[in-house]
Amino acid sequence: MYALANQFFKLDASNVKVGLTKPGEGAAAHMAAHFRNKAWRLFRYRSQKFDTPRSNGQQPQMEHQIITMTGLKPTVAVSSFFGLAEEESGDTIGVALTVIPEAEKTTAILSYAVAHSDIIKKALPSFFDEKFDPRKPLSNLILQRVENFTLSPEFYDGWSEDKKKKVVEYFGKSMQTGEAPPEDADFSLFEEK
Numbered sequence: 001m002y003a004l005a006n007q008f009f010k011l012d013a014s015n016v017k018v019g020l021t022k023p024g025e026g027a028a029a030h031m032a033a034h035f036r037n038k039a040w041r042l043f044r045y046r047s048q049k050f051d052t053p054r055s056n057g058q059q060p061q062m063e064h065q066i067i068t069m070t071g072l073k074p075t076v077a078v079s080s081f082f083g084l085a086e087e088e089s090g091d092t093i094g095v096a097l098t099v100i101p102e103a104e105k106t107t108a109i110l111s112y113a114v115a116h117s118d119i120i121k122k123a124l125p126s127f128f129d130e131k132f133d134p135r136k137p138l139s140n141l142i143l144q145r146v147e148n149f150t151l152s153p154e155f156y157d158g159w160s161e162d163k164k165k166k167v168v169e170y171f172g173k174s175m176q177t178g179e180a181p182p183e184d185a186d187f188s189l190f191e192e193k
Contacts (some may be wrong), residue, residue, distance in 0.1 A: 041092040061114040074101030
C-alpha cells in the first residue's frame with residue numbers, strides 16, 4: 001500500500017514539475033485515500049462472504065453464471081474480484097470474474113454471493129440473457145472494473161494507435177470514476193477467428 005501511495009506522490013510531483021498542477025493542489029493524497037478505502041471495503045466484503053465461511057468449514061453461499069463463447073481467438077484473460085455495487089450502508093458488493101481463453105472457446109465465469117443475486121442480475125442484465133451477445137458488455141465490464149488483465153500481444157498489436165490511445169485513456173479514467181465507456185466506443189477485447 002505504501003508503494004502505491006508513493007507512486008501517487010511521485011505522479012503529483014511530476015505534474016507540478018510540468019505545470020499540470022500547482023504545488024500543494026495535487027490530488028495524490030486524495031487518490032491514495034480513495035484506493036485504500038476501495039481496497040479495504042472489497043477485502044472486508046470478500047472476508048465476510050467467502051473467506052470466513054471457508055475458514056469455519058462451510059461452503060460460501062455463491063452462484064456462478066457461466067458464459068461460453070465459441071469461434072473466438074484467445075485474446076483476453078481475467079482473474080479478478082472487484083466491487084460492482086454498494087449497499088445502502090456504503091458497503092461494497094463484490095463479484096469475481098474469470099475469463100479463460102482457449103483455442104476453441106472462451107469461457108467467462110461470474111461468481112457472486114447468493115444474498116446479492118438480484119442486485120448483480122439487475123446491474124448486469126445482459127450476462128443473464130442467453131440471446132444477447134456478451135462480447136461488448138464483457139469487454140466494457142473488464143475495462144470499467146478490472147484493474148489487472150492480460151491481452152494477447154498479437155491482438156493488442158493489431159489495434160490502431162487511435163484505439164490503443166482511447167482504450168488506455170478510458171481505462172485510466174474508469175479506475176477513478178467507474179463510469180461506463182461511451183456507447184459508440186469500439187473497445188472490444190474479443191476477436192472472431
